[in-house]
Amino acid sequence: MLQLKNVRKTFNAGTVNEKKALTGVNLTLEDGDFATIVGSNGAGKSTMFNAIAGSFYPDRGSIILDGKNITFVPEYKRSVYIGRLFQDPLMGTAPHMTIEENLAIAYLRASKKQHAIFSRISKKEKEFFREQLALLDMGMEDRMKNPVGLLSGGQRQALTLLMATMVTPKILLLDEHTAALDPSTAAKVLDLTRKIVAERNITCLMVTHNMNQALELGNRTLMMSDGRIVFDVKGKERDGMTVEDLLEKFAQGTGKNFNNDRILLSTEQGE
Amino acid sequence: MSGFLTMGIVQTALELGLIYALVALSLFISFSILDICDLSTDGCYTLGCAVGAVVTIAGHPVLAIFAAMAAGVCSGFITAILQTKFGVQSILAGIIVNTGLYTVNLGVMGFSSNLSLFGSPTVFDLFKSLSSSKAWKSWSPLVLLVILLAAIVLAIYWFLGTRLGLSIRATGDSPAMVRASSINPAFTTIVGLCVANALTGMAGCLIGQYNGNSDINLGTGMVTVALASLIIGEMFFKNGSMLMRIIGVVIGSVLYRFVMSVALRLNIPTEAFKLVSALIVAAALTTPQIRKLIALHAQKRASMKMSLEDEEEGGDR
Numbered sequence: 374m375l376q377l378k379n380v381r382k383t384f385n386a387g388t389v390n391e392k393k394a395l396t397g398v399n400l401t402l403e404d405g406d407f408a409t410i411v412g413s414n415g416a417g418k419s420t421m422f423n424a425i426a427g428s429f430y431p432d433r434g435s436i437i438l439d440g441k442n443i444t445f446v447p448e449y450k451r452s453v454y455i456g457r458l459f460q461d462p463l464m465g466t467a468p469h470m471t472i473e474e475n476l477a478i479a480y481l482r483a484s485k486k487q488h489a490i491f492s493r494i495s496k497k498e499k500e501f502f503r504e505q506l507a508l509l510d511m512g513m514e515d516r517m518k519n520p521v522g523l524l525s526g527g528q529r530q531a532l533t534l535l536m537a538t539m540v541t542p543k544i545l546l547l548d549e550h551t552a553a554l555d556p557s558t559a560a561k562v563l564d565l566t567r568k569i570v571a572e573r574n575i576t577c578l579m580v581t582h583n584m585n586q587a588l589e590l591g592n593r594t595l596m597m598s599d600g601r602i603v604f605d606v607k608g609k610e611r612d613g614m615t616v617e618d619l620l621e622k623f624a625q626g627t628g629k630n631f632n633n634d635r636i637l638l639s640t641e642q643g644e
Numbered sequence: 645m646s647g648f649l650t651m652g653i654v655q656t657a658l659e660l661g662l663i664y665a666l667v668a669l670s671l672f673i674s675f676s677i678l679d680i681c682d683l684s685t686d687g688c689y690t691l692g693c694a695v696g697a698v699v700t701i702a703g704h705p706v707l708a709i710f711a712a713m714a715a716g717v718c719s720g721f722i723t724a725i726l727q728t729k730f731g732v733q734s735i736l737a738g739i740i741v742n743t744g745l746y747t748v749n750l751g752v753m754g755f756s757s758n759l760s761l762f763g764s765p766t767v768f769d770l771f772k773s774l775s776s777s778k779a780w781k782s783w784s785p786l787v788l789l790v791i792l793l794a795a796i797v798l799a800i801y802w803f804l805g806t807r808l809g810l811s812i813r814a815t816g817d818s819p820a821m822v823r824a825s826s827i828n829p830a831f832t833t834i835v836g837l838c839v840a841n842a843l844t845g846m847a848g849c850l851i852g853q854y855n856g857n858s859d860i861n862l863g864t865g866m867v868t869v870a871l872a873s874l875i876i877g878e879m880f881f882k883n884g885s886m887l888m889r890i891i892g893v894v895i896g897s898v899l900y901r902f903v904m905s906v907a908l909r910l911n912i913p914t915e916a917f918k919l920v921s922a923l924i925v926a927a928a929l930t931t932p933q934i935r936k937l938i939a940l941h942a943q944k945r946a947s948m949k950m951s952l953e954d955e956e957e958g959g960d961r
Contacts, residue, residue: 453826465824467817470810475821478814481807482826490808537824 375402375544375576380424380434382600394420395431396600402544407570407577407591408607411584411619417600418580422546425578427451438543453482456537456575458530458550465533468522472513472532475521476502479536505535509565527558531565538569545570547579563590584616596623648909655786657905661873661898662789663854666847667866668873668897669800672890673840675874677804678833679816680727683738683867687745688719688841690863692848694752697759697858700849705767709849716845717838719745724837728830749860757860766853785854793894796843801887803839812836865918872921873897875928900924 382395395417402408410418424431427448435444443451459465466475477494480502499517506514509531513524521529530550537545547566551559567590570577581587587594594611596604596619604622606614667689674682692712699708719741726737753759771788772781803809814822815832822829852858877896881888900921907920 447828449823449826449828452824457824459820464818464820467814467821469817470813474810474813477807478810478821478825478827481811490811491806493805493807 374404374437374439375425376400376435376437377421377425378435378437380421380431380436382420382424382429382431386432394600395424398424398434398600398602400595400602400605402576402578404576405574406593407575408579408593408595409587409591410578410580410595410597411582411587411623412597416597418597419548420600421597422457422548422578422580425544426455426457426546454543455546456542456544457546458533458537458548460549460552462526462530462533462553465536466521466529469520471518471520472506472524473499473502473517475532476505476536476539479539482540505539506532509535511561525558527554527562530554530562534562534565534569538573538575541573541575543576545575545577547577549580549582552582584619588614588616588619594619598623649905653905653909654902655782657901658898659786659789659854660851661901662786662793662894663847663850664869664873664901665793665894665897666796666843666850667870668877668893669796669890670840670843670847671867671870671874672877672893673800673812673836673843675871676878676889677813677816678836678840680734680833680837681738682720682723682837682840683735684719684723684741684745684841685738685844685867685870686863686865687742687749688716688844688863689848689851689866690749690858690860691715691719691745691752692845693852693858693862694749694759694848694860695845696849697761697852698752700761700766700853701759701764703764705765705770705853708853709767709846712845712849713842714845716841716843716848719845720837720839720841721834723841724834728833746860753858753860759858761853761856761858766856767850768853789850797887797890797894800890804886808832808835865921868918868925869900869921870897872925872928873900875925876900879928879931 377398377400380395380398382393384390384392384394398417398421410421412418423429425436427443427446427450430445435442437443438454457465467478470478473494477498480498503514503517506517511528511531513528513532516524521532524532534550550566551562554562563586566579569575577591579590581590588611592611593605593607594614595602606622667685671682671685674680692715695715696708696712699705699711723737723741726732726740727734732740750757768785768788772784774780774784804813811822811825811827812832812835814825814827815829815836819829822832848863851862873896874893875896876899877893878889880895881892884892903924904917904920907917908914912920
């Protein structure tokens, strides 16, 4: 269970560039929740992800994961139980290292004690990596000795997804992770995401600009504006919602229209 | 062959090339793998030589190598701490440590700018004394260095394949991925720089024992020389396997020494050597871009020519 209590963050406080990025975020995610997040640019979606992942420490408030206060735990330590995917498929993998080596590094999270730092990748692990890659169905299991830089954006994002979930994380943060991919690849990566999250019952937060996705995927939809969560819907109320309802809710919650071309476009196009 | 490059010159080039290869391997770890420009190399090299010389004079030539490596580790540790914990830019951190090391090196040598190892047995003397045959007397230093370098190359190859080594490689390749994999990039940077500088220190110690003296200005320009060797090596084996890349660095260093030997035979004065190394590095670094420009020019001309032909054909129609 993830809890954010009144998390606030102001960048460049006291200067002309002052930016109140988070203005009191309150959120409780139950185990197994899969929440989608919508909101216009600058609403604080990525900033909230950065706060959860530990890229910075909040000015105020606390972040609690599974009953443990992680507000000031460094980012690299949190990554043991927090998986994260970015919009840019080039982040999250090391391009000059092979697929196998990338997976081996991701697998370090499994258990520090079992993996002495001077041990090498074992045959058993290679076999395990191969099986996992085969499940992605992108032909990567036969290219394990190839550098990741030779893969396509979709393959790299699928690999990053595998790396983030190979050791089941307590929470998975997806920051528009299919937005930079072409439509058919995006659909495939999204399907994989859905499958992996459902199979392992991973608690998941996903930022999207696609209103249909926001209602269709997962069991809960959040809307952010001006550094806060302004709308949170799940269960029956969510099932009955249409994209129009969602846009209307946004106007109510923030007092302004959802004037973002990307959102309107993706709404018209559907998934 | 015997006229221009005598056996003695070839042998010296090989021996020096192998010793300098250690510095090139050090830069391979810091520059190619960790993506850090470690400018403390000059000072660290002299530090290794100074520490090694003092311990050798005390009568422990083998221990001297380990002492020099330990000194290198300390130097690398300080450079790394400045970068990772205090956020000093890597180039500045190297320059600061390099400057400070000058005084430290003088101090190690008892505030004299020169130390002679005359009369103290070195590892080369110890190895030479294993057999009394004439051929062994002249070839034993090369044999010793080949064995040593082979062991170091294999050790580096092994190390880069371990989980720690992979993490160090990932730190230079994708810091975001490292943080997402529960590895502390500060830790991997520190370990990487310590290993790299241990190699530099070792090279300094060996050159001191090889030359039979230690000089405060020994390391000046070393980073450029090592970079030249590294670039020559990487030119040939850039896309090879990790083992081939490491061996390539050693070969690059030996090739560089051969170029220098040829320069010496062409009566280029020794004072000009630093300029020659700088020119080699500059040439190696600019080659890819120059090749691109030439290719672009050729493509332009070909394209213009074909367009002209198209137009002429169009006129005929």
